[in-house]
Structures are given as C-alpha cells and as structure tokens.
Amino acid sequence: MGMKRFAVLLCADDSDYVKKKYGGYFGVFVRMLGEEGEAWDLFRVAAGDFPANEQIADYDGFVITGSCNDAHGDDPWICQLIVLLQRLTSLNKRILGVCFGHQILGRALGGKTGRGRSGWDIGFTTVHVASSHKLFSSLKIPTALSVIECHRDEIYELPSKAEVIGWSDKYSIEMFKYGDHILGIQGHPEYTKDILLHLIDRLVLKELITDTYGEELRSNVEEGEADREAWKRLCINFLKGGF
Helix, strand or coil, X not given: CCCEEEEEECCCCCCHHHHHHHCHHHHHHHHHHCCCCEEEEEECHHHCCCCCHHXXXXXXXXXXXXXXXXXXXXXXXXXXXXXXXXXXXXXXXXXEEECHHHHHHHHHCCCEEEECCCCCEEEEEEEXXXXXCHHHHCCCCCCEEEEEEEECEEEEECCCCEXXXXXXXXXXXXXXXXXCCEEEECCCCCCCHHHHHHHHHHHHHCCCCCHHHHHHHHHHHHHCCCCHHHHHHHHHHHHHCCC
C-alpha cells in the first residue's frame, strides 16, 4: 500500500491573521483531518490553481473549503471548479465539501443554490442527523450536533440521487450524501471559536453585518461550544473509510 494523498481545493484568500496563526485555511484543514503517513497538497482554485487532469488519479480524496464568493456565481474559476467536480464525481473520487464547498457540490451535481432565505447564519447551529444512517450509527455520533456556521447562501434543491442526512431549524439541507463518495456539510467542522470571532470582525469591517449584530454574535460565541471531536471523527471516517 502506498502513501495516501489528499488535496485541499482552497476557494478563499487567506487573511493575514489565519496565515500567521494557523498556516492558512489549508493548515486548519490538515490539522483536523491529517494523520501520520499521509500527503496533503494545496490547490488555490480561487486563484486559478487547479490540479492537472493527469494528477487527479494520484489522490484518494478531495476537500473543498469555504469561500467569500457565492456558489451560485459564474466567476471563471467557479465554472472551472464545477467542471472539475463533475469529473471527480464521474471517477467516483471521494469529495468532502464544507460551506461553500457543500453548496458548489450541490450545484455541480445538478441542484440549485442561492441566497439563503433565512438570512445570515453565524455562530453555533444544532444540526439534527439521520441517526439510522450507518455513517452516524457506526461512529456512535449523537443525533444532534453543534457546529460553527458562517454563511448567507444555501442549497435550495438537490438532485434525486442525493440524500439529505442533516438539517437544522433554520436550513433544511445542512448535510447531504451522494452515492458513497460525496459528503457536503454546510457548517464548519474545522473552525475554532478564535477563527469565528476573527470572521465576525471582518464582516463588521466590510459592513456586511452591523456593529450591533457583531457584538451580539461575539457574546453568543463566548457561550457556545461545537462538537468538534464528533465532527472530526465523522469527516475522517468518511474521507478515509467511507459510508
């Protein structure tokens, strides 16, 4: 058996803070998912850096990150990413999509995405899972999981072959699977409180949310807690073991 290889498709620009403290979002994901004896590579797809066709076979799995862009947008790199994801899907490559990654996977598979009908979801969200599904039952995952969220878009509709396996009071598609090789998660299992607080500051600075709302969010973050170990177990099991 050779060394397992994984690729992170980075769909966002790293802030100076995240770069300095975590080694960028690539570092954040590898810290959660990486294990000894594996190779992890970074492709900055938002900057036009994509794996070549001949490289795809080298990878056991792909992780698609969050982004400041809209998954329903038609930026050239987003259109190129959709083509890549459709190719990976046809090759039965294992793909984990997080936040924007979850949404763009839904779109690439033939679903519909757009601005969230319930507005911003920032902070801790309780996701209810299909507890009878073997992905959860085999790992003894609780039927309700707290996760950090920071998004204002959503998947409206998935293709018939996709299965919704997680939902919340605010959004009906928090997690989905497609076949045995694709998993989308709307929340951010990889985020720490520190990263979320940093993002809230950036959203206030960019006037995407008000100062008052930012203060309210910061207060809620201090009191909340995500089920990070359960999410980590879930993501690693999917990416390296499967359903």
